Amino acid sequence: MTSSSDTIVQPADAAGRINIDPRWREATGRGVTVAIVDSGIDTSHPDLDGKIISSVEARLEDRRVVFEPSSAGDSAGHGTACAGIVAQIAPDVEIHSIKVLGAGGIGDGQAFLAALEYAINCRYRVINLSLGTTKPQFFSPLHDLLDRAYQAGCVVVAAANNLPQPSFPSIFSSSLIAVTKSSTTDPFDFGFNFGEVIELTAPGVNVRTAWPNGGYRNLTGNSFACPHVSGVIARLLEYHPEFTPFQVKTALYSIAKENQFAKGLERPAIG
């Protein structure tokens, strides 16, 4: 470890309890990489100026998905909206756009799997998946990829779909962080529902964020709660680059408990 000892708080004390540097609340996500696997990003949006470090797009080559530099932007708006939310919370984060939706000629599921593998190979610290699939044939390969992400130290954040059918990968609660929307407006006021399939709640109702062509939109959906959590994790990782995905989740749990305690909803867990 080369960082000076006065800026690093050890992730766990002798008893194994997690310590979170309180400065994370003022952090900006500096030096942390976030991959947005989505519909692409409009890099010319003023809110995202200089924040999009790379943009790639899925393309089919000899029945294999390959990723090439992309200047196609965002035809749907969703990826730009997600990047805008991450940038609001962690303005100095390094965003990498992986366009899989709207990439012509490739099955959505196939591109989605390839994009996740690409992001893991690039070792992006946070991988934002504001999308999912209900196709059962993707259950097993997604599970394998998420295990690989977990072992590689990539924190995968996925949006639940709130539909009657289970959506992958958001239901894999052990190896990723799954998020559903709440109507709170404070980005740090997220909740943790231990024991539920979807553990985290974050702002996702009428969220004002960037939209292609320099615009803004008020959007509602779990897919907009997900980048809130990605942004918060980027802040945490700025002060705790050594955190594993498990420790990130533990830290989120601890902060959520503090939030609930502050609101008088529940006493924090002891020990």
Add this chain to the structure above:
Amino acid sequence: MSQDNGLSEKLRRLVETVDAASLLTEPLTSSIHELLKVSAMEVGAREASVLVRDGTTGDLRFLAATGAAAPQLMKMKVPAGKGIAGFVISSGQPMAVADVDEEASFYAEVDKATGFSTEMLLATPLSYHGEVIGVLEYVNRPGEPPHQPFTPEEMDKAALFGEAIASLVNAYESAKIFRELGEKVVGGSDEDFELDSIREWLEGVRSSAEHREMMDLAILIREVASRGENERALCREILGSVLKYSKSRDETNYLGL
């Protein structure tokens, strides 16, 4: 002569199937339309529409819509991956937008063509057995402005209506495939017998949710069978029991297939 008899018998059966399929599609579209009207009231929306995949290009077309702009909408297509509907069908994620009219977008193009003004939108995927087959959209609020954005509770309601509408859409699409084949074979001109045309139709069949589901099942059975005789015997026994159970249930398979 006997060959001719065989052919005419086959054609007669085909005509019957086609007619049955045609008879099925009309009540299905009526049901979808009625359900759209009822659900729009429940969700608090002014209008509603259903979009489905158009062939294998990834484009979307309107299958049903309420309101005065419906006839124009039915002629329109949404290019692959474009707009909110394009995102919802690809991602499987529902979403609501409170201020669609803030800038020029795909919806501005639709509005220009229909004379309608899209202010807010709620879009939820239509899934059938794990496959996203379309998008259910609710547009604007009824009454005088100012209008409140769609709420999370209304999104949940839309998802429930989506369940029912997805089943009808899937049934419609299946019936439509039969109807189109019939039209090609029975009523079509010589041009319709071109290989390209038949190939396109087959692509349609193969890309349908139902067909893909059957193929997945076939792959699964093949994998189990390759494991050995014991697995094959167990698989046979389990499938036999499932079939027996299924037959014992009081269900009607309208096409008898």
